[in-house]
Amino acid sequence: KSVEVDKNLKDIRPYIAAFVAKGKKIDEPALVDLIQSQEKLCGNYGSKRKTIAMGVYREDIIKYPVRYSAADPDKTRFTPLGLEKELSLRGILAEHPKGVEFGSIVKNFPAYPFLTDSQGEVLSFPPIINSARLGAVEVGDSNLFIELTGTDIDTLLLACSVMACDLADAGYTIEPVTVNYQYDTPYGRNITTPFYFQSPVKLDLASAVKMLGQSITADEATKAIGRMGNPVAVDKEHLVLTPPEFRNDFMHPVDVIEEIVMGRGLKSFEAVMPEDFTVGRLSPQEEFSRKAREIMTGMGFQEMIYNYLGSKKDIVDRMKTSGDDVIQISNPMTENYEIVRNSIIPNLLGSEAVSANAVYPHKIFESGKIARKDHADNYGSVTKNHIAFLVADREIGFNDASALVSGLFFYLGREYTLAPLSDPRFIQGRSARIMLGKNPVGVMGEIHPEVLEAWNIVMPVTAAEIDLDAVRLGN
Structure with a gap:
């Protein structure tokens, strides 16, 4: 056959x-x-x-x-x-x-x-x-x-x-x-x-003992791995695990150690109190972010919480952007989580797209992290704390978004100016770049009709997104 x-x-x-x-x-x-x-x-x-x-x-x-x-x-x-x-x-x-x-x-x-x-x-x-x-x-x-x-x-x-x-x-x-x-x-x-293509994974038993924090013999480790349905053999001071036909998630010896933990059971490991003493406190970034969230809530917005991962369709295609700065996941389990978001606005539009039956106006926001490629950074990417809001209503426009941004910056104690913006997400001439001195710290304006159509949104929408880290530091 x-x-x-x-x-x-x-x-x-x-x-x-x-x-x-x-x-x-x-x-x-x-x-x-x-x-x-x-x-x-x-x-x-x-x-x-x-x-x-x-x-x-x-x-x-x-x-x-x-x-x-x-x-x-x-x-x-x-x-x-x-x-x-x-x-x-x-x-x-x-x-x-x-x-x-x-x-x-x-x-x-x-x-x-x-x-x-x-x-x-x-x-x-x-x-x-x-x-x-x-x-x-x-x-x-x-x-x-x-x-x-x-x-x-x-x-x-x-x-x-x-x-x-x-x-x-x-x-x-x-x-x-x-x-x-x-x-x-x-x-x-x-x-x-069916074709077997997986490769055996070798684990140094000493590495397992060091990572687990407890002494474990080769016999104990073999039995624990075997309970998880994995064939395993002992080769001197190493364990050699042969992945089952239906698994391909053993990428590293640490994955074998995880099998030992699950096979033995977490309760078999004694609890150990930390030896280091540290004082917990909110970071300056978190304190500033909380202040911004309180201001937005005070202006009548509802706070949202989203995943940081999303699909290319939502984050790039529907937003009509090039996607040149997005960070892609190399081995996503599903296309719904294939990209690290570079903006919060797509998440807000996703909520608006399924909220047509709710009473208008719709006022939602989120404060969270975004990440994008940055070749000037040592790691090739940067992660920022942003805040973004969206308002949807029949008569909403640029002036309404500008008033909300003005209120937010007033209560944050920062002075800003506006500069022209060319962004495919927004209507040209009805959008602006938010400047702190000579540095751009955000964008705002009326969402472009083509973007709204891609999300199947029929009501006019304004949105803004601001880099809280840059605003906090005053640059």
Whole structure:
């Protein structure tokens, strides 16, 4: 059993993994559980199908080899699951609900990923939708063909192993499928999946003793790690952990020490009182931030608290900015937390976008941290304490925002001036840069209609964001 991969997919959606699950008829609860596992795996770990998409098919009527090809989006047609008419691949992106939801993943490519068997029967249009025949798994089917496509081979292989282990635990017999590529991959041109790719992790026992603060023997450590379901061996003064097929989170020996702690149980470690004496107090930054929050609350604003991580869609795309200064997470678990925010305003607009039914005016603010790239800094980035507010109302305008900024600076005891501002987030001529002496410390103005439209906000909005650290220091 094999999958043949078209060479033209290398720059589109290059990787695929597959296996067969046999030997047990699927009932209604098991089918619901399988679909839920598929959606969770692809939606969260797979970044809403961008890096992983999964399909389940009726294996009995598939003729091998399965062909994973790059298809013409206009000439290639089939009947997708949930519809009773044939559509072209491009038509599916426009008319099918799943095409509308996930079409942005592939729509800009000259050819689209396409799965068929050796007889030309369509399995699916990954990562969008299965076919109405081979892809319509029903209660009573006992042999399943599972495939996963994606853009990162390690992520894909791990997801494949997770699903194979899940179905094996449910009582199925797992049969491998060989994937034959016409181009090089990190693991060669012929990969039999599920494929074990994880590397063993070696831990120096002395390092574990030092970090844990307690003496622990190799036998105790081995038993603790074993309780967590991890194979481990002793090599002189080292422990060598072999990660299970469904885990790829052992990046460092410290991760093995964590397994020891969980395997032994936290209660097995004696509590130790700190030997150092320190005096706790609020930092000057926190005191100044609290003062600013009290002022905003006194002016009738409601305080919000947000995550510091967000999606590129919210922080960059919807704000119509370049994103040149944003800090990206190298291995995000989900695209909702792939970027460290460089501004609080996107968070405030996100709240406003879901508050159309609340009584106007809406007045919200947050005081928190932002981070951005800064090549002049030793670490290449800076973290700042900012405060930002948003007001939404039918008649709100620049003068209202200016009055609120004036009130905040008055009670903070600072003098400021305004300078022209060119910022795609704001309307040109109805926005300004806030200056403290010759130094910019913030921005304010009316949010641009294109930004409001991207957030589906229909009411006029003004906003301001101020660098509290710069204001506190007077520069």
